[in-house]
Amino acid sequence: MDHGLFNEDPLEFYLSLFPGYVREKPRLMALASAVLRQATDLLALAREIAPEFSFGTAAGEQLDALGASAGIPRQEGWDDETYRGVLLRKLKLFSWDGTNETVPEYLEPGETLRDDGGNAVTVHTNGPLPAGGLLPVPMGVTAVTDG
Numbered sequence: 001m002d003h004g005l006f007n008e009d010p011l012e013f014y015l016s017l018f019p020g021y022v023r024e025k026p027r028l029m030a031l032a033s034a035v036l037r038q039a040t041d042l043l044a045l046a047r048e049i050a051p052e053f054s055f056g057t058a059a060g061e062q063l064d065a066l067g068a069s070a071g072i073p074r075q076e077g078w079d080d081e082t083y084r085g086v087l088l089r090k091l092k093l094f095s096w097d098g099t100n101e102t103v104p105e106y107l108e109p110g111e112t113l114r115d116d117g118g119n120a121v122t123v124h125t126n127g128p129l130p131a132g133g134l135l136p137v138p139m140g141v142t143a144v145t146d147g
Helices: 010-016 026-053 060-069 080-093 100-106
Strands: 112-115 120-124 142-145
Touching: 010 026, 060 080, 080 100
Parallel strands: 120 142
Antiparallel strands: 112 120
């Protein structure tokens, strides 16, 4: 639903929602304008700050801080893109339903996960990613990496 916020000044948009008889009251409109200006300024500030706190756009120290908050410190040798990929992969696991049927959705191309039975799985990975916590392995199941 487009409220016109992206096509015009948000303050003007909100003021235009007042009925005509109210818009004829200059003191009331001045008060409404002053109050709404604060809200629209906060909205603009929030839009500027939000990318810095997004796993998809943060970089450098900010990305390190986001990773630390997720419990995944940056490993030596990981550039921002590699680290971002690891963090996004970990976040994706939060939606996993825990079934063997959905495991392939969470693996990268060329990775495999084989259920060995008896609370153990064998994982083949393509890169430096540790199996623990970044692959769809249920809590209490031992993951053995062969790659």
